Amino acid sequence: MVELTTQDKINSVLWQAADTFRGKIDSSTYKDYILTMLFIKYLSDTYKEHLEEYTKRYNGDERRIERALSRERFVLDEQSTFDYLYSKRNDPEIGEIINKALERIENENTGKLRGVFRNIDFNSESILGKAKERNAMLRLLLEDFRQLSLRPSQLGNEDIVGNAYQYMIGLFASDAGKKGGEFYTPAEVSELLARLVKPQENDRIYDPTCGSGSLLIKVAKQVASRKVAIYGQERNGATHSLALMNMYLHGIDDAKIEWGDTLANPLHLEDGKLMKFQAIVANPPFSLDKWAMGFAGEATSDKKFKMESSLDPYRRFEWGVPPSSKGDYAFVQHMLYSLAENGRMATILPHGVLFRGTSEGKIRQQIIDMNLLDAVIGLPEGLFFGTGIPACIMVFKKDRIRNDVLFIDASGEEHFEKGKNQNHLREMDIEKIIATYEKRETIEKYSYIATLDEIKENEYNLNIPRYVETYEEEEPVDMDAVKENIAIIKRELQEVEEQMKEYLQELGL
Known part of the structure; x- marks a missing residue:
C-alpha cells in the first residue's frame, strides 16, 4: 500500500x-525561494510518476511515451527535474543550474508558464549572499525537499499541495509583519468576500490587486463546477509569480494574472476599453500614497505632479480625483468602471473612506447618488497581519432597484475570536454577516437599513455608528450600596489605625 503524504x-x-x-x-x-522549490518538486514528482506509468504501459516504446507525456499539463526534460538539481547540490554553480532549469521549464511550457519565474533569481548575490553562503543555503534547501514526495498517487484526492501553499503564505505574512501582509488576505476574510459576491457559473471573476491570488481562489471555489474565468493583476513581480504558481497548484490552469500597476496601466482590456467582470473582489493597499505617480510623464516628473482626470485614457476619475496621498477611491472607481451589468463587487477598505471629506466626499456622493452602494460592513480590529487598523467591507452592485443601504457592525467582541497576535472571524460570525446581508434586516445593535434619503440627510457620511447604535447603557448606580461600602471602608480604616497605634506604643515610638 502506498504511504500517503x-x-x-x-x-x-x-x-x-x-x-x-x-x-x-x-x-x-525567502518565501519566494521556498514556494518556488515546492512548485518545482510538485511538477517534477508528477512528471516522474507519469513517465513511469507510460514506460510500463508502452513497454519502453520511447515515441509513444513521449507522445503521451506531451499531452500532460506540464512538460519537463530530465535537466529540469528536482532529482537532477539534487544531484548537482554540491556544484559551485548550483544557483545558475537552478535558474537554467527554471528557464527550461518556462520554455517547455510557454503557453502556461511564460514569465512565471522571471522574478526569482537563485543566483542573486544581492539577496542570497556570496557564493559560499548562497551555495550552502541552496544545498540545504534541496536536501529539505528531498524528504518530501509529492507524487499524485501519494497525495490522495485532497488539494494538500495547494493548501500547503496557502498555509505557508499565511505564515510568512504573519512572520513578515506589514511587509508580508501586503500580499495576503486572511482566509476567513477571503471566504466572507467570496460569499458576498456569490459567483455564478461562467462569471468572469476579477481582483485588481490580487497579491498571491488566495482571494481569487476562494471565490472560484464557491462555484461547484469551477466553470469560471479568473482574472487578476499584481504590481509586485515576485508576488505575481507566486500568484501564478498558486493558481496551478490549485488546478486553475487558465487564470489570466497580469503583472503591472492596475491604476496607471490596467492590462485586462477588450477593444481598447476596460474589460467588464460579473464578480470583483479586492483588498487594495490601504490609503496608498503617490498612487497616481504612474500617470506622471517624464516631462512632469521633476515638478510637483498633480493628477487630473484627463490624464486617464479610461476616464475612471470623472467622478473626482482622489487625494494624492490616499488611493482608496482610485481603486474603488477602477473597479466600478470594470463592473459588468448586474455585477457584484466587494472590497476591503479603511474606515476613513466612509466619512473623509474634500474630493473623497464628492466621489462618495456620486457613487451613492448613482445607487451603486449596496452595503457597508464594519469588521473587527486586528484581523489583518501587520496592522491593527479596523477595516470595513463595501459592497457595490450594478443595476440596483433598491433605494437603501444595509449597514452591519460586526466589530463587537461577541462577533469574533480573540487571538494572541491576531483576531479571527469564526464560521458562525461569517454566517451571521451573510444571513443578515441576504435577508437585509435591521437587528438591534448589529444592523440597520438606511434609505438613500437618510444618507443624504447625513451629508453622505457613511460612518457606521451614525446608523447602527451599539451603545450599552450602564447599570444605574445603587447609591445606598455605595454609602454602605464607604461606611464599611471607614470602619476598617479606623480599626487598622488603632492596631497601628498599639504596635507603635509597644515599640516605644
Missing part, C-alpha cells in the same frame, strides 16, 4: 526549509 508532513518540511534561511535573509524574500 499528509498535510502535516508537507507543512513541516516547508517549515524546515524556512529554518534554512531564517536569520540570513528577510522572510518576505
